[in-house]
Amino acid sequence: MITPEEKFADAKKQLSLPPIVVICGSNRFKAAMAEADLRETKAGRIVVKPGFDLKSPHALWSDPVEAQALKGRLDELHRAKIRLADEVLVVGDYIGDSTRGEIAYARSLGRPVRFTHPEVDPDS
Template identity: 45%
Template sequence: MPDRPEIVCLCGSIRFADELDAANRALTLEGVIVVAPSVPPRTDAHGDGPITEEQRETLSALHLRKIDLADRVLVVNPGGYLGESTSREIAYARETGKPVSFSDDRRAE
């Protein structure tokens, strides 16, 4: 293992939580440090209800900082799907010089 493992930031729609978890697991087992989007439940397990718009904006900004930490970005996009937030994250990653790859090459860019 190198002195510092590669850091990969996962991006993708939270509708693909299972696929994001699978990619996280596979990369982690390969010795990669994975940073991934927070996948907030619709309702908090503690009964706090859905997240607010302000919290959603905070999570979005935080995810861009995760991209900053990464060596590269892997977009988890089953069926080639890219939503608005994911497209914004891809643009940000490219603007900052991060290599971007896709789990499904049928991306709609």
């Protein structure tokens, strides 16, 4: 029996999609994420990354209760991006709890994980 993951991988091949890389890391590295996006795109990869930073003020998450609920939804959305991707690129020289969880999740799915700063790999 073919798994949904195998069907999805086959569909990406049939569509001749280039590799998809998801960028992970602390939002404090927003500029480095933008640079990584540029380099990965130039290399011919489709790039997905965090959409925005909840720590930056905005009317959409000014209510603390809504901000907390939104954080949970964004965490689930980012895990979906990891499932979509062929590999993960972790940006920055610091790994917090959220990024550590994303790395563990990606590895549990068998996704390769690259680091802009390999010394911060929690499994090395």
